[in-house]
Amino acid sequence: MSVGGRVGLRAGLDIGGTSTVAVLLDTEGAPLAHHTARSGRGPTAVVDVAVAAVGRLCDVAGVSPAALRGVGVGLPGTVVDGRVRNAVNLGIAELDMAGALGDRLGAPVFVENDVDAAALGAHHVLAAAGDAPRSLAYLNLGTGLACGVVTGGRLWRGAAGAAGEVGHVPVDPDGAPCPCGQRGCLETVASGSAVARMWPATDAPPPVALFAAAAQGDPAARAVRERVLAGVAAAVRLVALTFDPERVVLGGGLTALGRPLLSGVREALTELARGSPFLASLDLPDRLGLVPRPAEVGALGAALLTGVLAAR
Numbered sequence: 001m002s003v004g005g006r007v008g009l010r011a012g013l014d015i016g017g018t019s020t021v022a023v024l025l026d027t028e029g030a031p032l033a034h035h036t037a038r039s040g041r042g043p044t045a046v047v048d049v050a051v052a053a054v055g056r057l058c059d060v061a062g063v064s065p066a067a068l069r070g071v072g073v074g075l076p077g078t079v080v081d082g083r084v085r086n087a088v089n090l091g092i093a094e095l096d097m098a099g100a101l102g103d104r105l106g107a108p109v110f111v112e113n114d115v116d117a118a119a120l121g122a123h124h125v126l127a128a129a130g131d132a133p134r135s136l137a138y139l140n141l142g143t144g145l146a147c148g149v150v151t152g153g154r155l156w157r158g159a160a161g162a163a164g165e166v167g168h169v170p171v172d173p174d175g176a177p178c179p180c181g182q183r184g185c186l187e188t189v190a191s192g193s194a195v196a197r198m199w200p201a202t203d204a205p206p207p208v209a210l211f212a213a214a215a216q217g218d219p220a221a222r223a224v225r226e227r228v229l230a231g232v233a234a235a236v237r238l239v240a241l242t243f244d245p246e247r248v249v250l251g252g253g254l255t256a257l258g259r260p261l262l263s264g265v266r267e268a269l270t271e272l273a274r275g276s277p278f279l280a281s282l283d284l285p286d287r288l289g290l291v292p293r294p295a296e297v298g299a300l301g302a303a304l305l306t307g308v309l310a311a312r
Contacts, residue, residue, distance in 0.1 A: 008069050009061060011054050012303025014114060015039055015046060015075040017089030017143065022053040023299040024061055029124070031300070033060035041091040043100070046075075051104045066106035070306030073097055073109060074117030074298050076144075082111045088179075089143065110305040114298055115140045115164065116155050118291075119148025121301025122249055125292045127153075133246035137164075137239045138291065142252035144179075145187040145235060149243050156243075166238050167191065171231075186238070190231030192253045198224045207254050215260075225264070232261075233268035240284055248284075251291035262290050 008027035013020060016039060024033040035056045040049040050073065058065050065071075075097070077087030082098025102109040119138035126132045135151040145167030149156040157163050167187035168180045175184025176197065188194050192207065199221065201209035210228070213221035236248055254261060266285040273279040291297055 012299040014298030021299045024057040068107045070108040072302035072305030074114040074302040116148040117301035118298040121297035123150040135245040137245040140252040141254035145191040229264040249291040
């Protein structure tokens, strides 16, 4: 395998506040290598970790980073033309990620918001399984709440890149303050940070502790659980009424709860539709699922950006 020119291999990085997940794809889009590292904090450290991760992938494949077709990066924050702003969890106010990483690797770098990248990855996984919907909404239930939309195999970003920022739609004017500066946003009731605020726990991840206590009959836990499930259902309804995707898949840290989360949200959607023939006609519970291969879709989608963004 020559290292002197582009060999068609693509690397993808999903850079989160805690970990950086990296994947190398072959020319057919199949994973060749994986690597996970602790994320850096601050522009220099984030780029250093990314360079090291790509280096590890290339060592496995026996190629140099400069031989790659491209490197895709998904990370939180607002991304425009390869620059990321306000990636608070990474300690980044502003960074030319494409330029800084590209200079270090000698390969083309393509950068996108992490949720959008994961949406692309989810669509790819479903397509590989012969189950690709015409349109897909990926609802990320992580520290925050956001949505990525894929239609016709392409990302839908909106005019200012804000398409899918459903977490910052206010639903309760008297609710908790939101990091965005508003109050009572969906993110304050339907996200990992919301669960940690409403059900703090030290012996287990708050979502796990919450659902375990609720299953054991704790009335306070049940009340919080139902509020979270109702919040997620409201987010699914908002996404459905805004984009009307064929499929909505849940991703992010909360989905580690698995079937109890999915069945609970489906029940909440069914309850919402009881008094509305219109909502009932949309069959939202049947259009909802969990993201396949949740640990991989972010990095996988980032790798696919090397084709999507390069074709712009």
